Amino acid sequence: MSEINAEQVAHLANLARIALTDEEIEHLTKELVQIMHAVEQVSEVATPDVPPTNHPIPLQNVFRDDVVGHTLTVDEALSGAPESDGSRFVVSAILGEEQ
Amino acid sequence: MARAELMDFDAALERFEPVIGLEVHVELNTKTKMFSAAPNPANAEFHIADPNTLITPVCLGLPGSLPVVNGQAVRYSISLGLALGCEIAPSSRFARKNYFYPDLAKNYQISQYDEPIAFDGSVEVELENGRSFTVPIERAHMEEDAGKLTHVGGSTGRIQGAEYSLVDYNRAGVPLVEIVTRPIIGAEADAPALARAYVATIRDIVRSLGISEARMERGNLRCDANVSLRPRGQEKLGTRTETKNVNSMRSVERAVRYEIQRQAAILAKGGAIIQETRHWHEDTGTTSAGRPKSDADDYRYFPEPDLLPVVPTRELIEELRASLPEPPAARRRRLKDEWGFTDLEFKDVVNGGLLAEVTETIAAGASPAAARKWWTGELTRVANAEGRDAAELATPAQVAELAALIESGVLTDRLARQVLEGVAVGEGSPQQIVDARGLAVVSDDGALISAIDDALASQPDVLAKIRDGKVQAAGAVIGAVMKAMHGKADAARVRELVLERAQS
Numbered sequence: 001m002s003e004i005n006a007e008q009v010a011h012l013a014n015l016a017r018i019a020l021t022d023e024e025i026e027h028l029t030k031e032l033v034q035i036m037h038a039v040e041q042v043s044e045v046a047t048p049d050v051p052p053t054n055h056p057i058p059l060q061n062v063f064r065d066d067v068v069g070h071t072l073t074v075d076e077a078l079s080g081a082p083e084s085d086g087s088r089f090v091v092s093a094i095l096g097e098e099q
Numbered sequence: 100m101a102r103a104e105l106m107d108f109d110a111a112l113e114r115f116e117p118v119i120g121l122e123v124h125v126e127l128n129t130k131t132k133m134f135s136a137a138p139n140p141a142n143a144e145f146h147i148a149d150p151n152t153l154i155t156p157v158c159l160g161l162p163g164s165l166p167v168v169n170g171q172a173v174r175y176s177i178s179l180g181l182a183l184g185c186e187i188a189p190s191s192r193f194a195r196k197n198y199f200y201p202d203l204a205k206n207y208q209i210s211q212y213d214e215p216i217a218f219d220g221s222v223e224v225e226l227e228n229g230r231s232f233t234v235p236i237e238r239a240h241m242e243e244d245a246g247k248l249t250h251v252g253g254s255t256g257r258i259q260g261a262e263y264s265l266v267d268y269n270r271a272g273v274p275l276v277e278i279v280t281r282p283i284i285g286a287e288a289d290a291p292a293l294a295r296a297y298v299a300t301i302r303d304i305v306r307s308l309g310i311s312e313a314r315m316e317r318g319n320l321r322c323d324a325n326v327s328l329r330p331r332g333q334e335k336l337g338t339r340t341e342t343k344n345v346n347s348m349r350s351v352e353r354a355v356r357y358e359i360q361r362q363a364a365i366l367a368k369g370g371a372i373i374q375e376t377r378h379w380h381e382d383t384g385t386t387s388a389g390r391p392k393s394d395a396d397d398y399r400y401f402p403e404p405d406l407l408p409v410v411p412t413r414e415l416i417e418e419l420r421a422s423l424p425e426p427p428a429a430r431r432r433r434l435k436d437e438w439g440f441t442d443l444e445f446k447d448v449v450n451g452g453l454l455a456e457v458t459e460t461i462a463a464g465a466s467p468a469a470a471r472k473w474w475t476g477e478l479t480r481v482a483n484a485e486g487r488d489a490a491e492l493a494t495p496a497q498v499a500e501l502a503a504l505i506e507s508g509v510l511t512d513r514l515a516r517q518v519l520e521g522v523a524v525g526e527g528s529p530q531q532i533v534d535a536r537g538l539a540v541v542s543d544d545g546a547l548i549s550a551i552d553d554a555l556a557s558q559p560d561v562l563a564k565i566r567d568g569k570v571q572a573a574g575a576v577i578g579a580v581m582k583a584m585h586g587k588a589d590a591a592r593v594r595e596l597v598l599e600r601a602q603s
Contacts, residue, residue, distance in 0.1 A: 015397055017199055055402070060190075060410045063170030066129050069136025069155070077151045077159065077268070087150045088265035091201045093252070 004032045100361050100385065108356060109288075111328075111363030117290040118336055119355060120325035121234075123278045123301050125311050126244060126318065127175050132158065132272035133243045134166030134209060134406075141244075141273045141319055143312055150267035158272045160205030165405050168193075172274040173216070173409055175310040176241050178419045179276055180217025182304050183236050190410045191216045193241070193403040201266050202245035210277075212400040215240035216409065222304075223428055224296045226289055227450045234297050235281040244273035282336065290326075290359065295352035298322050299452040300427060302348075306455040307424040313455070315346050316491040322351050326358040328366060337362075338372040342386050345379045347488045348452050354379045357386060381486070434458065438467035447475045452488070456495050463499030469506075473498050477516055481523060492523040501529045513586055514538045541588050544596065547580065551593070551600050554579040565601040573597045 009029045013020045020028070046052075074087055083090040126141035135157035138145040145153060156164035180187050194212035220236035247270050252262030278301060286293045302320055305311040312319045327339035340362070345354045362372050376389035424430065431454070435445045438461070448457050453474045460470035474489060478498070482489040493501075501518060504510045510518060510533065521532035533539050541547060554576045555562045564572035576597050581588055 011397075012399075015197070015399060055192075055404075055407055057407070060408045062167065062407050063173065064131075064136065064167040066131050066169055066171035067136065068131055068138050071137055071152065072154045072156070072159075074149065074151050077154045080161075085265060088249070088267050089151075089201070091248075091264050091266055093250070093262055093264060 004029060004036060100364065102385070104364055105357070105360035106363040106367060108360055111359050112288050113331075115328035115330055115337075115359075115363050115366065116284075117286070117355075117359050118327050118329065118339075119283050119286065119290050119294055120339070121280045121283070121294060121297055122323040122325070122341075123298060124244075124321045124323075125179070125276045125278065125301070125305050125313070126320070127172050127274040127276065128309075128311050128319075129169055129171045129175065129274055131169055133169055133172055133241070133274035135164075135272055137272065139273055140269050141312060141317075146312075146317070148269055150265075150269060153269040158204075158268050160203070166209060166403075168406060168409065169274060172241065173411070174415070174419060175274075175308070176216050176239070176276050177411055177416060178308055178423065179278075179305065179310060180220065180239050181416070181420050182308060182423055183217065183220040183222055183239060183278065185217035185220030185236060185239060187217055187411060187416050188214055190214065190408050192408045193406045194400045195403050196242075196398045196400055198398055200245075201264065202248055203243075203271055204246075204268065208243060208245065209403055209406070210242035210400075211240035214408075222297065222300055223426075224293060224300050225428075225449065226292050226296050227446075228289070228292075230289060232283075232286065232289075232293055232296075234283055234293075237279045237281045239276050239278045242275050242277060244270050244275050246271040291352045291356040294322075294324055294355045295348050295452075298348050298351050302452070303427060303455050306459075307427075307430070314490065315348065315488065318346065321346055324351060324355050324358070326355055326362065327372070328359065328362045330366070337366075338374050340372065340375055340377050340386075341392060342377045342379050343389065347381075347491070349486065349488060350379060350381060353384055354386060357384060361386070438471075440467065440471065444471060444475075447471070451475055451479055453479075453490070456490055456498070459495035460498045460502070463496050465499040465502035466506075469502040470495075470498065473501065473515075473519070477519055481519070493519065497522050497529055504529055504533065508542065508589060509533065509539050511540055511586070511589055514540065538587065541584050542592075544592075547584070547588060547593060547596055548600060550580045550583045551576065551597050554583070555597075555600060562601055565598065570598065573601070 006025050006029045009025050009032065010020065013025070078084040078089065081089045128142045129139055130142055131137060132139050135155040137155045137158055138153045140146055140148055140153055157166055177187055191211065191214045193209050195207040196210045196212070197207045199206055215238040217239040218237065220239070222234045222236060224232045224234050226232065246266050246268040249265045251265060283293065298320070302313045305320070306313050314320070322345045324342045324345055325339045326342070327337040329335065329337040340358060342354045342358060345351045358377070365372060373388070373391065375391045377386040378389050379386050425433070431449065440448070448454055448471055451474070456474050457470045460474065461467055478489040478492050482492055501510070501515055505512065505515055517536070517538055518529050518532050521527070521536060522529060526532050526535065558575060558579070561572050561575050573594060577590060577593050580593050580597070581590060
């Protein structure tokens with residue numbers, strides 16, 4: 001597993017929209033390297049005959065029936081909005097576009 | 100790039116080989132959304148809804164809310180995968196695609212990444228010129244749709260210059276299947292037509308499966324078109340652009356053609372293509388630059404911890420496979436025989452992308468001849484004149500209703516065209532329009548006879564000719580009567596009555 005460097009941490013912070021100072025980046029880089037090393041130990045015991053864990057809970061195929069349930073009213077839906085026009089959320093002008 | 104600066108299409112093809120890749124998003128028409136019990140606006144029953152009324156805490160990503168997979172959406176996705184000739188993954192999981200944009204409130208989209216539900220398929224596509232093409236399918240994966248943003252302020256309503264945006268989350272969480280082709284090589288000058296025919300084929304497949312309304316003008320079916328060019332003789336693929344959200348079949352063809360011509364003009368001058376998304380502009384028939392796009396956009400995908408793996412049983416897959424509609428090519432052969440169409444008539448239907456419309460119109464009670472006539476005739480004519488798809492103008496149920504009104508003598512063909520005009524602008528059902536516009540044929544003989552007697556009295560010379568046995572002279576009287584009735588009379592009945600009255 002490769003080492004993590006300050007440049008990668010700065011890139012990740014940018015992707016996550018978290019403003020970090022140089023000191024914070026330096027600090028986090030050290031911590032992340034330690035975390036990665038801790039996780040790496042798993043690969044020491046994970047021999048090829050151990051199947052990868054897809055999910056921590058050994059369950060699969062949990063489905064919901066296609067039946068309409070309770071919905072929020074517009075007022076409820078908008079109750080946590082910093083700003084609304086009464087029926088829609090108002091957000092500041094967006095630079096960029098849909099993904 | 101202005102149209103004048105484009106390279107001529109044939110010249111572009113001479114120097115470069117086009118390679119296209121198509122991503123089609125299909126909104127499933129389940130009753131509820133992908134991960135919550137909110138009504139699904141892509142189901143016809145819930146299509147019309149006020150903003151933010153088809154919402155649960157899951158749609159808004161509220162703290163503590165948890166997604167649960169809609170089992171029906173999984174079955175629909177497997178059926179679609181099978182119809183695309185894909186392998187169905189023995190185990191498949193969801194992943195988070197992280198990005199910051201307010202069309203989804205949680206700052207990520209639940210999608211699939213490394214374990215899509217279906218992969219490695221192919222679709223047979225027939226082109227208008229009779230050429231048949233196998234389009235390789237890389238994968239089909241499940242995901243959720245995003246909410247709708249309306250940009251307010253600025254002059255254009257588009258993103259640039261907007262002062263703020265309004266968000267409606269009704270569409271957030273609508274079940275989507277994204278179908279991704281491998282690079283399609285070898286279509287050459289047919290590339291634009293192939294792109295269109297491919298989308299039409301996908302539309303026919305999902306319609307015959309009954310898993311989507313598949314109405315492009317409503318965004319039930321959306322296409323992103325990747326286009327690249329490589330100089331003749333070069334092995335390596337050229338840099339591609341991705342034209343987003345091309346939302347009619349006609350536009351798919353035009354957008355691919357435009358990109359080929361635009362890229363050829365740049366490359367021919369020694370320029371380089373920028374890898375980016377591009378926006379299609381229906382009005383000008385051009386694309387404009389969107390955002391730069393790298394091959395590995397940094398979405399930091401990771402397995403969705405709130406959802407469990409989807410492990411379809413063999414039994415389920417085989418059950419769904421057994422209930423698939425017949426493959427498109429076999430189905431076309433059968434329908435052509437059943438309907439008694441000539442090769443040419445059937446080709447008109449298929450090439451117009453109207454197979455599903457005609458099939459459903461017949462299923463709704465119309466005769467094959469009437470269904471074909473209205474879809475490939477008047478509706479196609481109006482659609483071409485307006486630069487739209489015929490399917491946007493009317494539904495199969497409406498056309499069947501129209502055919503029934505003609506059959507029962509309420510409408511003539513001429514009146515029916517006026518009714519269709521009303522249907523196309525959303526005035527209601529054919530019967531409602533007949534009532535509202537007063538378009539029904541005058542079937543009251545009394546009114547006809549009175550008009551006929553007036554016409555005969557004002558044209559005594561014609562009357563004399565008819566009495567002399569010159570039946571063709573009746574045409575002048577029939578014309579006058581039809582005019583007096585504002586076209587709302589059955590000409591054959593008028594003729595009968597004219598001959599009768601002339602002898603009395």
